[in-house]
Amino acid sequence: xxxxxxxxxxxxxxxxxxxxxxxxxxxxxxxxxxxxxxxxxxxxxxxxxxxxxxxxxxxxxxxxxxxxxxxxxxxxxxxxxxxxxxxxxxxxxxxxxxxxxxxxxxxxxxxxxxxxxxxxxxxxxxxxxxxxxxxxxxxxxxxxxxxxxxxxxxxxxxxxxxxxxxxxxxxxxxxxxxxxxxxxxxxxxxxxxxxxxxxxxxxxxxxxxxxxxxxxxxxxxxxxxxxxxxxxxxxxxxxxxxxxxxxxxxxxxxxxxxxxxxxxxxxxxxxxxxxxxxxxxxxxxx
Amino acid sequence: xxxxxxxxxxxxxxxxxxxxxxxxxxxxxxxxxxxxxxxxxxxxxxxxxxxxxxxxxxxxxxxxxxxxxxxxxxxxxxxxxxxxxxxxxxxxxxxxxxxxxxxxxxxxxxxxxxxxxxxxxxxxxxxxxxxxxxxxxxxxxxxxxxxxxxxxxxxxxxxxxxxxxxxxxxxxxxxxxxxxxxxxxxxxxxxxxxxxxxxxxxxxxxxxxxxxxxxxxxxxxxxxxxxxxxxxxxxxxxxxxxxxxxxxxxxxxxxxxxxxxxxxxxxxxxxxxxxxxxxxxxxxxxxxxxxxxxxxxxxxxxxxxxxxxxxxxxxx
Numbered sequence: 250x251x252x253x254x255x256x257x258x259x260x261x262x263x264x265x266x267x268x269x270x271x272x273x274x275x276x277x278x279x280x281x282x283x284x285x286x287x288x289x290x291x292x293x294x295x296x297x298x299x300x301x302x303x304x305x306x307x308x309x310x311x312x313x314x315x316x317x318x319x320x321x322x323x324x325x326x327x328x329x330x331x332x333x334x335x336x337x338x339x340x341x342x343x344x345x346x347x348x349x350x351x352x353x354x355x356x357x358x359x360x361x362x363x364x365x366x367x368x369x370x371x372x373x374x375x376x377x378x379x380x381x382x383x384x385x386x387x388x389x390x391x392x393x394x395x396x397x398x399x400x401x402x403x404x405x406x407x408x409x410x411x412x413x414x415x416x417x418x419x420x421x422x423x424x425x426x427x428x429x430x431x432x433x434x435x436x437x438x439x440x441x442x443x444x445x446x447x448x449x450x451x452x453x454x455x456x457x458x459x460x461x462x463x464x465x466x467x468x469x470x471x472x473x474x475x476x477x478x479x480x481x482x483x484x485x486x487x488x489x490x491x492x493x494x495x496x497x498x499x500x501x502x503x504x505x506x507x508x509x510x511x512x513x514x515x516x517x518x519x520x521x522x523x524x525x526x527x528x529x530x531x532x533x534x535x
Numbered sequence: 536x537x538x539x540x541x542x543x544x545x546x547x548x549x550x551x552x553x554x555x556x557x558x559x560x561x562x563x564x565x566x567x568x569x570x571x572x573x574x575x576x577x578x579x580x581x582x583x584x585x586x587x588x589x590x591x592x593x594x595x596x597x598x599x600x601x602x603x604x605x606x607x608x609x610x611x612x613x614x615x616x617x618x619x620x621x622x623x624x625x626x627x628x629x630x631x632x633x634x635x636x637x638x639x640x641x642x643x644x645x646x647x648x649x650x651x652x653x654x655x656x657x658x659x660x661x662x663x664x665x666x667x668x669x670x671x672x673x674x675x676x677x678x679x680x681x682x683x684x685x686x687x688x689x690x691x692x693x694x695x696x697x698x699x700x701x702x703x704x705x706x707x708x709x710x711x712x713x714x715x716x717x718x719x720x721x722x723x724x725x726x727x728x729x730x731x732x733x734x735x736x737x738x739x740x741x742x743x744x745x746x747x748x749x750x751x752x753x754x755x756x757x758x759x760x761x762x763x764x765x766x767x768x769x770x771x772x773x774x775x776x777x778x779x780x781x782x783x784x785x786x787x788x789x790x791x792x793x794x795x796x797x798x799x800x801x802x803x804x805x806x807x808x809x810x811x812x813x814x815x816x817x818x819x820x821x822x823x824x825x826x827x828x829x830x831x832x833x834x835x836x837x838x839x840x841x842x843x844x845x846x847x848x849x850x851x
Contacts, residue, residue: 369550372550373550373553373554373557375783375828375832376550376551376554376783376825376826376828376829376832377554377821377824377825377828378783378784378786378787378790378824378828379783379784379787380787380788380790380791381786381787381790381805381821381824384790384805384806384809385561385809385817385821388809388810389561389564461676465678468678468680469678469680469791472680472791472794472795473790473791473794473806485680488680488681488684491684492684492687492795495684495687495688495692495699496692499688499692502681502684502685502688503685505681506677506678506681506684506685509676509678509681510673510676510677510678510681511676513675513676513677513678514672514673514675514676517672517675517676518672
């Protein structure tokens with residue numbers, strides 16, 4: 250990394266362009282989003298339409314990623330899979346951040362008993378392997394995309410609570426916060442006006458990390474049949490189906506996995522890039 | 536140190552108890568009456584009521600909880616509803632699949648991570664560092680069940696070195712059982728190694744910049760001597776933290792990986808039990824899994840106290 254003194258003199262725009270991680274990560278994420286959005290209006294073939302004459306074809310010009318045992322076009326399924334994967338992950342992260350951030354901010358603002366309570370609750374939540382929680386939740390409420398969102402969202406809550414608490418604890422001792430308090434502002438107002446704006450970069454990085462984890466979790470749940478339900482294509486379900494035909498049609502097992510890896514890699518690079526730029530402490534360490 | 540351990544032990548027991556209450560309550564919400572599931576939809580209501588009594592389902596909820604947790608503490612987990620055998624008997628052979636799998640994956644993860652992390656840190660900024668960390672960056676993004684499929688394609692179908700699925704059992708000797716666990720263990724362990732390797736690298740780089748490393752070099756210790764005797768041991772604290780956190784990932788991973796490879800372990804048992812509404816088995820397994828995560832975190836805290844005595848003296 251460049252000398253921090255020099256880096257701080259550069260404009261934020263040149264820093265944004267200068268970060269390789271960020272450029273690659275942002276590009277991959279945009280491609281992924283574009284694929285998902287385009288799938289609403291156009292896919293090369295119908296993602297659910299069966300065509301037995303063309304079943305189990307290898308990659309070709311007509312079917313770039315080949316076809317599955319029902320003759321469905323893999324590329325079209327992956328595009329729609331991106332849409333499902335992203336929408337589940339967005340809601341899951343929103344659920345996690347929407348509940349976790351206020352809890353963490355509350356813990357940091359009040360300290361003492363409230364803080365202890367929130368932290369013990371998150372310790373408890375961490376005792377359950379995330380995927381196991383998701384499996385039980387989908388078992389209780391039934392499999393499907395909506396319940397997968399809730400299940401993945403629930404294990405995001407303690408993560409956001411911890412990160413928010415950790416990042417805002419120190420801020421409460423700062424002079425400007427003390428001053429705001431002397432001026433008669435309440436905990437909620439101080440949190441909204443002074444704490445959250447100062448930790449939003451930490452939260453933004455966490456959002457990208459949790460988004461990547463949510464994509465893997467959704468794929469995992471769909472793989473075991475508890476996530477997105479057929480005939481809606483999902484990357485995890487496609488991998489599960491591929492296992493049956495792994496001898497005749499290995500490409501079925503390649504492309505959906507590549508899509509997941511590509512998505513997660515892009516989001517991770519985006520997160521690393523954002524952290525390098527937004528968190529001066531990390532930049533100096535490298 | 537004693538009060539440190541004592542305090543952690545109390546919180547270990549309390550957390551486990553609260554976890555067991557949560558699991559128990561969750562199981563009460565699980566739709567599907569086990570008696571109806573066992574006897575069929577059109578069963579005689581009297582028969583269902585009789586089975587309720589036999590299963591203790593007519594008792595108040597707190598009595599059922601105390602009855603269950605009381606047995607749990609002494610290792611009597613009750614009877615499985617679908618297999619009609621004590622849950623303890625179900626657990627035995629399955630733990631002999633899941634535990635070796637988890638330990639093997641963990642060992643792979645730690646060995647690979649320390650190797651690549653220390654190598655990258657020692658060659659910081661050089662081509663080797665860039666290549667190894669680039670691979671690790673991709674490795675973090677690969678889901679373990681996809682890696683498992685790729686391993687099956689390459690090592691089981693193409694090269695036929697390992698079985699594509701199933702478990703040969705331990706009866707035919709250690710190698711027989713181990714042979715079926717190698718692909719699953721690598722599929723689980725390598726993505727974790729990628730995460731841990733990145734942590735190891737930055738921890739070693741950080742300690743390499745400390746004054747005591749310069750002192751060690753100044754007194755004549757070689758570069759690799761300073762690296763292995765001073766930098767690596769001091770970099771272990773963050774590494775141990777992540778190992779502890781990864782244990783929970785690992786347990787979750789075994790649930791999916793056992794499904795990919797069709798291994799008769801705890802993970803598959805959880806699935807089958809949920810599908811069959813075998814509530815007692817589900818709540819026992821989930822509580823056991825949570826308890827083992829809590830215990831591992833407790834052990835990690837103890838290792839901390841050992842690696843960094845300042846923490847156990849309450850200085851933190």
